[in-house]
Amino acid sequence: MALTDTAIRNAKHGSKPIKLGDERGLFLLLQPSGGGTFIVSGATASLRGGARFSAFASAKFALRGLTQSLAREFQPAGVHVTHTILDGTIDSERSRELHSLDP
Known part of the structure; x- marks a missing residue:
């Protein structure tokens, strides 16, 4: 389910x-009082780039900047927006080749 403005507005408050x-890892927790928490999953690459990770780092830098802007925009409405770093590698043949890892 896409996290759209319509989905948020149509959520049944109780x-x-x-x-x-x-499906992309974005979550929003709506509180009955009208506030909530918006958690955005990021990576260490949002803080510093690394060799051979320029495309990934630039996307994560942008996501972190967007999260900071959303935090400032929605704070007056009582919505807490946070950028959480969740690092990890998906075990696949391609990631093992890229990072020179043995299975």
């Missing part, structure tokens, strides 16, 4: 928090 998310 006495319990509502967790919305999408």
Whole structure:
């Protein structure tokens, strides 16, 4: 399910928090009081680039900047926006070749 403006506005508010998310790792926790938490998953590359990771680092830098802007935009409405670093490598033949790893 895509995390769209329409999905957020159509969420049924009740006495319990509502967790919305999408397939790309974005989550929004809506509180009955109207506030909430928006968690964006990032990587260490959002803080510093690395050799052979220029495309990845530039995308993660941009995501971090977007998250900071959203935090400032939605803070008055009681929505907490956070950028959380979740590093890891997906075990695949390509990642083992790229990082010179043995299975």
